[in-house]
Amino acid sequence: MTQFMDVHHGMKGITADQLNQVHQADLAVEKDEGVHFERAWADPESGTVYCLSDGPSAEAVQRVHARAGHPADEIHPVPLSIW
């Protein structure tokens, strides 16, 4: 399993409720792909959303987002992390 950071653009004005709704939509279908979405962050002003996930591949992460109705614009594996 690899960690992935994906980025969505064009979500200007997203609210906390909407961010929660799209995250729940991911959680509802992620198990089929062996993916888990851990965290999400949103900048309503620029319309940027970042999602952190674990999964077998970027394609699997994208399939979850696509099935949930919001394909990502970029997906980067982030095998290195610090916290």
Add this chain to the structure above:
Amino acid sequence: MTQFMDVHHGMKGITADQLNQVHQADLAVEKDEGVHFERAWADPESGTVYCLSDGPSAEAVQRVHARAGHPADEIHPVPLSIW
């Protein structure tokens, strides 16, 4: 205090040791600006690094990164988050 996600490009081939070194360089000077760098993720293949921080402003976050020798290419406030 606001959370910020910043992005660095052009760090192809970054290693775990190098990611740790740049993160430690941030931690060494962050207090002067009232910033705290919480986490960092790196994609050595595309050369992209993401940093999550708390701070008073994007400018303060950038001053820490600049003093540590690696100014960010993008800094987004992320007032909304889920985890």
